[in-house]
Amino acid sequence: MSFELLHPEVQKVLRKAGFEIPTEPQRAAIEKILEGKNVLLLAPTGSGKTEAAMLPVMSMMIEESSEEISALYITPLRALNRDMFRRLRFWCDELGFSISVRHGDTPQSERRRQSERPPYILITTPETLQAILVNRKMREHLKNLRWVIVDEIHELATSKRGSQLSVALERLYEISGEFQRIGLSATVGNPEEVAKLLFGTEREGEIINAFYEKPFEFRVIFPETRKEDVEASEIAGTTPEIASAIRKMREIIEKSRSTLIFVNTRQTAELLGSRMKKLGINVAVHHGSLSRTARIEVEEAFRRGEINAMICTSSMELGIDIGFVDSVIQFSSPREVSRLIQRTGRSGHRYSEVSRGFIIALTPDEILESAVIARRALERKTENIRIHEKPLDVLANQIASLVNEYGEISLQRLLQILRRAYP
Template sequence: MPQGFHIPSWKIWDVNAFSGLHDRIRQNLKDESILQPTEPQEEAIPAILSGENVLLIAPTGTGKTEAASLPIFHRILESERKGTLAVYITPLRALNRDMLRRFHEWGQKLSISVAVRHGDTSQSDRRRQALHPPDLLITTPETLQVMLMGKRLRKNLSTVKIVVVDEIHEMAASKRGSQLSVLLERLAELAGDFQRIGLSATVGSPESVARLLVGSNRSYKIVQTEVKRCSDFLVVSPTPGRADHAMAGNLECDPRLAAQIRFIKETVAHRKCLIFVNTRQAAEVLGSRFRQMHEPIGVHHGSLSVEARVEAEEAFKAGELQGLICTSSMELGIDIGDVDHVIQYSSPRAVSRLLQRVGRAGHRIGLISSGTIIATCADDVAEGCAIARRAAAGLLEEISIHEKPADVLANQIVGLEMDFWEIPFDRARGIISRAYPFRELSGEEMAGVVAQMEDSRLVRLGEEGVLQRTKKARQYYIENLSMIPDEKRFNVYDMVGRRSVGTLDEAFVISFAQPGATFVTKGEI
């Protein structure tokens, strides 16, 4: 700089990750008094703006979502809008709804259309989206599978330039991850290559998850930030006292359970808590007891109706509930307001699960995430202590990707039939083998699966090795959109309020349901 050159003080400001964003985005950040990016945003936003495929791994509450969404908004504002430009994929419908709520305000300020599409979306909304595609679409992997079947929807998706997969760890270790990896390649066949962004708080095998996201031969960047967030873990095994024996009589339960309920009650009395359990049955057992005691503690799990879950989320957020008993339904980033403490009832069984759940407490940088494991037996004490020690040391389990699962392969071969009506065998294998789990798929292996599919009339192998669609293929595809094991469910209705409460699985109905039978759901008898 030349000697004596003076820069006016009003022009001196930090050049940070926000500097590369569109003027309108920076103005909105300024209006919200957000002047400095978090560490994950500082590292991830420039990489995403440059067009790199990025896997961002950072603790809960450090601005991961904004690290991906702000560059997406920038890209949309800089582009000609002729169809959907960005697809935001989450593993849960509840998370879809939460993302829509978070993006809607930004969308209004920036004149960017945002919509959600999943199984609960009304027919009128679906038609509106088909005729007027949103700039940013929030969806699930299964709904994206359906969308690739529609002629108009395929045209809308042909303009996609960015795909974000949120909470990617939730799918990576299951067959949903393998299915998603092929699904992204099918989308690439339609829209051309697009930028891929993965978000997660806890990943034990970053390289494998990144490959699952981007495919076999694309480059990528892993942004893994070590934001200073202190965690405090405690393992307890409440011993029944005289009062617990008396409570056990009133609640018709074992004294040990009564002691555990007392511990939860005392903790919730002083701190706003999420109480995680490993099964829906455990959620209902605890929930029914707290309801008997008239404690402000609700229940939240996947078998409850959408209305019941949203009601519980809003009540907790508003402070009407001091505690919320939940399964993995609340493990991911659904916004429920401030959480002071997390209670894990029984061993979480995995380090990553404990970190994910306890990370819901102190959901901001600089706050301590505190969690207590309630051990229900001697094995729980040993396992809980081991998991808590590894969690404190940041030692996560390795994620094992499902390699070449035959059922996923058959499902996606039918998907390609739906996409193209007929497709040469070698081209289909080429598309599928771009997906990381199928990178070593041989022609012989695929031919074996195709032969079995022919026997089931799911594909017809025509002349010169062309895979042709059959009548049965469409029905199979629609009935097998997901790799989540399907189970017949029966709706439960509140006859007084005339509204849906939740569902019961087939095994429960066969074993226990009969006229006059009493059961618990939503903590109510």
């Protein structure tokens, strides 16, 4: 039913792309977005959240005739920006919309081009949005802004980046007037708080929880140390216990077509990658401290099947398209239920497929902790996220930025902007 509500031109492209039946999040969200409501959509990875937001937005765009930026698509990561550009470009090419990316890696020549000929849809990060707001030319191009989509908003809400974004949205309101706000999120225990961050203190909006019963399977493994692990530890320069964990991971990798190995720190990613390579395992490392070129090379190699496994941090928790993943390994306890769900959800990426996760416990304490987290994940008992309340450093930063933006601003107007932002 939901696809029938879309503009005929969008329906035509849907048929061309082979989309026939909407996913549960698409069924739940498309009508509400077409009605112009502010929406926070909670749905699992691989469920078509992006299309749930952008298909109705593009349907409404067809009726527009603006030469300026009509939609901002905000993501937490530059890598996710690039991925969204690749995914949305097909729809934009078919429907005749211009689309561009602007973030820290964007060349100066491309920035100038955007200033002179703004795209219809601009994909950016929260940090680059702050820079856009003090750029006179780009501010002019935002006067006809109609839609703001914030992807993976749960990732921003837990840090001061979320507080910065909340104020930035109110500063956008000062430039363009009211616009429709759409947030895309993984499951969280307190979605009302995330919604306030997105909608602000003076607007209504709707929370759509489209978390269907996606099947998950978890196994907690505490590998027994064998004689061969002692020998392997000498080759890899590690302990027999870590060598036994690597042996168990090798077994999982060899039974799978492609595997993601999640670790909790970048240092662990590098150390584990080095030791696995010494033992002849075809792996690569991916995290936010790598150069843009290195990250793209790893993503492409994984997508093409040139490497069997990728060791990664939270950089791969989000919806970056890296092709098929049939197994996820969590090295050491994930510490959080929501993190385990998000990471394991990268396997069996299609919403009807089983997501399989293996937790490699490194100590007896981790066995118990991991088992409890896995049980709570199966019961969908996720933690509440903590939003930073009234962070004074963000306040100081935003006051300085607002003065930079306007040159001079009255205290009354400054307070109005800040009070509309939550919290």
